[in-house]
Amino acid sequence: xxxxxxxxxxxxxxxxxxxxxxxxxxxxxxxxxxxxxxxxxxxxxxxxxxxxxxxxxxxxxxxxxxxxxxxxxxxxxxxxxxxxxxxxxxxxxxxxxxxxxxxxxxxxxxxxxxxxxxxxxxxxxxxxxxxxxxxxxxxxxxxxxxxxxxxxxxxxxxxxxxxxxxxxxxxxxxxxxxxxxxxxxxxxxxxxxxxxxxxxxxxxxxxxxxxxxxxxxxxxxxxxxxxxxxxxxxxxxxxxxxxxxxxxxxxxxxxxxxxxxxxxxxxxxxxxxxxxxxxxxxxxxxxxxxxxxxxxxxxxxxxxxxxxxxxxxxxxxxxxxxxxxxxxxxxxxxxxxxxxxxxxxxxxxxxxxxxxxxxxxxxxxxxxxxxxxxxxxxxxxxxxxxxxxxxxxxxxxxxxxxxxxxxxxxxxxxxxxxxxxxxxxxxxxxxxxxxxxxxxxxxxxxxxxxxxxxxxxxxxxxxxxxxxx
Amino acid sequence: xxxxxxxxxxxxxxxxxxxxxxxxxxxxxxxxxxxxxxxxxxxxxxxxxxxxxxxxxxxxxxxxxxxxxxxxxxxxxxxxxxxxxxxxxxxxxxxxxxxxxxxxxxxxxxxxxxxxxxxxxxxxxxxxxxxxxxxxxxxxxxxxxxxxxxxxxxxxxxxxxxxxxxxxxxxxxxxxxxxxxxxxxxxxxxxxxxxxxxxxxxxxxxxxxxxxxxxxxxxxxxxxxxxxxxxxxxxxxxxxxxxxxxxxxxxxxxxxxxxxxxxxxxxxxxxxxxxxxxxxxxxxxxxxxxxxxxxxxxxxxxxxxxxxxxxxxxxxxxxxxxxxxxxxxxxxxxxxxxxxxxxxxxxxxxxxxxxxxxxxxxxxxxxxxxxxxxxxxxxxxxxxxxxxxxxxxxxxxxxxxxxxxxxxx
Numbered sequence: 001x002x003x004x005x006x007x008x009x010x011x012x013x014x015x016x017x018x019x020x021x022x023x024x025x026x027x028x029x030x031x032x033x034x035x036x037x038x039x040x041x042x043x044x045x046x047x048x049x050x051x052x053x054x055x056x057x058x059x060x061x062x063x064x065x066x067x068x069x070x071x072x073x074x075x076x077x078x079x080x081x082x083x084x085x086x087x088x089x090x091x092x093x094x095x096x097x098x099x100x101x102x103x104x105x106x107x108x109x110x111x112x113x114x115x116x117x118x119x120x121x122x123x124x125x126x127x128x129x130x131x132x133x134x135x136x137x138x139x140x141x142x143x144x145x146x147x148x149x150x151x152x153x154x155x156x157x158x159x160x161x162x163x164x165x166x167x168x169x170x171x172x173x174x175x176x177x178x179x180x181x182x183x184x185x186x187x188x189x190x191x192x193x194x195x196x197x198x199x200x201x202x203x204x205x206x207x208x209x210x211x212x213x214x215x216x217x218x219x220x221x222x223x224x225x226x227x228x229x230x231x232x233x234x235x236x237x238x239x240x241x242x243x244x245x246x247x248x249x250x251x252x253x254x255x256x257x258x259x260x261x262x263x264x265x266x267x268x269x270x271x272x273x274x275x276x277x278x279x280x281x282x283x284x285x286x287x288x289x290x291x292x293x294x295x296x297x298x299x300x301x302x303x304x305x306x307x308x309x310x311x312x313x314x315x316x317x318x319x320x321x322x323x324x325x326x327x328x329x330x331x332x333x334x335x336x337x338x339x340x341x342x343x344x345x346x347x348x349x350x351x352x353x354x355x356x357x358x359x360x361x362x363x364x365x366x367x368x369x370x371x372x373x374x375x376x377x378x379x380x381x382x383x384x385x386x387x388x389x390x391x392x393x394x395x396x397x398x399x400x401x402x403x404x405x406x407x408x409x410x411x412x413x414x415x416x417x418x419x420x421x422x423x424x425x426x427x428x429x430x431x432x433x434x435x436x437x438x439x440x441x442x443x444x445x446x447x448x449x450x451x452x453x454x455x456x457x458x459x460x461x462x463x464x465x466x467x468x469x
Numbered sequence: 470x471x472x473x474x475x476x477x478x479x480x481x482x483x484x485x486x487x488x489x490x491x492x493x494x495x496x497x498x499x500x501x502x503x504x505x506x507x508x509x510x511x512x513x514x515x516x517x518x519x520x521x522x523x524x525x526x527x528x529x530x531x532x533x534x535x536x537x538x539x540x541x542x543x544x545x546x547x548x549x550x551x552x553x554x555x556x557x558x559x560x561x562x563x564x565x566x567x568x569x570x571x572x573x574x575x576x577x578x579x580x581x582x583x584x585x586x587x588x589x590x591x592x593x594x595x596x597x598x599x600x601x602x603x604x605x606x607x608x609x610x611x612x613x614x615x616x617x618x619x620x621x622x623x624x625x626x627x628x629x630x631x632x633x634x635x636x637x638x639x640x641x642x643x644x645x646x647x648x649x650x651x652x653x654x655x656x657x658x659x660x661x662x663x664x665x666x667x668x669x670x671x672x673x674x675x676x677x678x679x680x681x682x683x684x685x686x687x688x689x690x691x692x693x694x695x696x697x698x699x700x701x702x703x704x705x706x707x708x709x710x711x712x713x714x715x716x717x718x719x720x721x722x723x724x725x726x727x728x729x730x731x732x733x734x735x736x737x738x739x740x741x742x743x744x745x746x747x748x749x750x751x752x753x754x755x756x757x758x759x760x761x762x763x764x765x766x767x768x769x770x771x772x773x774x775x776x777x778x779x780x781x782x783x784x785x786x787x788x789x790x791x792x793x794x795x796x797x798x799x800x801x802x803x804x805x806x807x808x809x810x811x812x813x814x815x816x817x818x819x820x821x822x823x824x825x826x827x828x829x830x831x832x833x834x835x836x837x838x839x840x841x842x843x844x845x846x847x848x849x850x851x852x853x854x855x856x857x858x859x860x861x862x863x864x865x866x867x868x869x870x871x872x873x874x875x876x877x878x
Contacts, residue, residue: 030836031848033599033868057522062842071523088509090516090716113509122717 013106013136020081027086028054047151079103089113109139142197143173164189170223187438205236212240237283300454304419309385310336317392321359345377386419403433423451512727577613607826648788670779
């Protein structure tokens with residue numbers, strides 16, 4: 001439902017949701033096949049140290065996971081920070097009344113069966129009741145939420161993602177799960193994450209404002225199927241983007257079939273692609289188009305500083321350079337024209353058969369020493385804003401050695417504040433090199449297009465920051 | 470009686486219509502099931518089932534007060550006590566004849582000399598099997614009596630029977646497919662004699678004795694229990710305004726659906742089951758074998774005659790089993806010897822096996838083993854869509870984690 005303005009009690013509730021000292025699990029179960037059992041299991045397994053109150057009138061008085069059970073939230077002797085509701089939809093209204101009676105701070109409603117299946121009236125009735133009582137809730141119909149910095153894994157997620165600084169707010173549980181998994185395999189560090197479900201009460205604007213203030217969050221990433229309070233959304237983004245970049249994947253916008261799919265999924269009304277373009281421009285959002293680009297762009301923004309000039313693309317493979325150039329063209333991005341002293345330095349690095357132009361082609365004969373020379377020349381040049389280092393593994397190019405060189409140069413010239421992006425294309429040795437660098441704060445990708453996406457996002461955010469500051 | 474000499478087709482058809490007892494398995498999307506299966510509240514039943522533990526007023530207190538002759542407040546107070554002390558539980562019986570599965574009971578006999586520890590070992594296995602709906606422990610001719618919802622017979626054999634048989638201390642497992650549900654927990658079921666379905670049976674003697682053999686219920690509580698189970702319109706069973714208040718759904722719609730499920734189709738029987746263990750009761754089961762050659766209609770007639778006696782707590786007819794009829798009665802409030810004599814006196818009874826049940830670990834798909842910290846922990850499972858004979862499915866079953874191996878399988 002729409003909100004007229006950002007609500008202070010909701011922001012307070014979100015602070016409790018992401019850092020709860022106590023959690024009541026309504027629908028807690030003693031059966032391992034039930035959601036309510038798994039919620040408590042995951043909380044404990046992933047290291048949540050706070051108090052847990054299992055709530056289930058059928059389980060009372062028998063303990064669950066060694067914790068005393070309660071018949072209702074109302075019966076818990078102290079106000080609970082966070083109530084997670086995993087009971088059938090027809091019990092949610094009653095549970096909300098218990099939450100209000102308990103003085104709980106916020107609820108997460110995992111239960112489905114509301115607007116997404118046509119029960120809009122019931123969803124609104126519950127929302128109005130909660131709003132009238134100043135009790136915020138996330139959902140319904142969502143996957144869960146988490147905070148890697150407080151070891152909080154609450155809901156259906158199989159594990160906590162890699163700890164980091166990207167906050168993900170997603171209207172899709174399935175896509176959120178994908179990104180949580182990819183965070184491990186592709187080394188994307190996540191701070192906060194939540195599925196938003198039907199956004200009956202709390203929507204994007206308040207999550208954005210909250211994440212904007214969260215000390216562990218550097219980048220905000222959104223998966224959107226529909227927006228309810230557009231004005232508040234734009235306002236919230238405009239408030240946050242001078243300090244933190246916001247990226248968004250808007251789904252269901254490319255066709256009427258996509259729109260229908262979004263409506264069936266979360267009961268949302270998707271905008272057209274053009275409408276999203278316009279809205280994101282106004283809000284200062286960086287738009288991404290695919291699940292993978294979401295990760296690629298978040299990686300770059302979360303790890304590297306912003307460029308203060310043009311980019312240099314250094315490679316030992318002409319083909320990767322050509323693909324990178326094409327991708328730059330598609331994204332309306334120009335590579336820096338290399339000239340003067342830098343051109344002379346590059347000529348020395350590339351040898352007689354290479355190209356000192358941008359992309360700089362070191363040729364397949366390049367060794368780690370050639371890379372070192374070219375990278376140092378580029379990064380120390382005042383005209384260069386940032387560099388992308390692309391590596392194709394030949395029998396004399398050892399990717400893992402080059403990864404070490406990239407890292408050494410990154411450390412050596414960190415004080416210059418220039419972004420470095422790497423790209424190793426090939427087999428397992430390249431994957432190892434990519435992950436090794438990402439673990440050390442350097443975004444590193446498998447394809448040149450991904451590297452350009454990361455580079456473009458950093459450039460775009462530099463523009464946004466300057467526009468909105 | 471049918472004149473078999475005539476052999477007329479019409480007569481044969483009528484005979485089959487009346488006495489056909491093969492286990493019936495239909496799909497879950499039969500026209501009469503689809504609406505029921507697609508309704509998550511089951512006409513409000515599920516709201517009551519998940520709320521009555523804290524809201525006894527989901528039951529129609531006005532009706533109960535009038536029936537018992539006490540105030541509504543007093544009814545509510547007493548109900549709360551009964552619920553809090555786990556002496557009653559709200560359950561429903563779906564019409565098993567059209568739900569897509571049948572109920573297969575089984576009785577287990579341990580070898581002579583089996584130790585209590587060996588019995589406990591089998592009990593642990595049965596108790597922890599989520600596929601099992603009902604599991605009772607006893608002594609006498611059998612040691613365990615349980616049942617499952619089954620759509621595919623292979624699954625019963627592979628997943629339930631074989632693992633029990635694999636215990637060396639187990640002498641035999643006999644399968645008892647239910648052909649006719651006449652009575653369960655004192656309430657007449659789907660194939661009770663015509664017109665009696667949902668009727669509650671309890672003899673005057675039982676009603677008089679029950680308050681005297683335990684300390685949880687007094688005479689008024691017994692009256693409440695009887696009133697709770699008395700056959701009546703659904704609006705007298707539940708208070709739909711309370712169900713609406715809890716859920717936010719509309720009372721009229723819930724009531725309309727419930728009426729359709731319970732009174733019109735019918736496809737559901739809500740009832741209140743007593744926690745007989747908590748009340749200090751035990752059950753005596755009679756497994757009755759009739760002469761093999763006895764015509765089906767005679768077996769039906771015997772079962773129908775037995776159904777006239779209100780003392781029976783359970784009364785089912787089996788088909789294609791070693792036993793034709795099973796009956797039970799509470800030991801503490803009945804004269805079991807007298808009942809035994811009555812059964813023996815029925816012409817055609819070939820053999821009676823008996824079992825005293827002193828513990829139920831599962832019933833109505835719920836774990837009830839309070840010793841292990843379980844009460845009303847419902848785990849409704851069935852085998853629909855699962856083929857235990859398929860090597861792939863067998864490998865991936867039961868639900869839960871599965872990890873691919875690096876080399877080979």
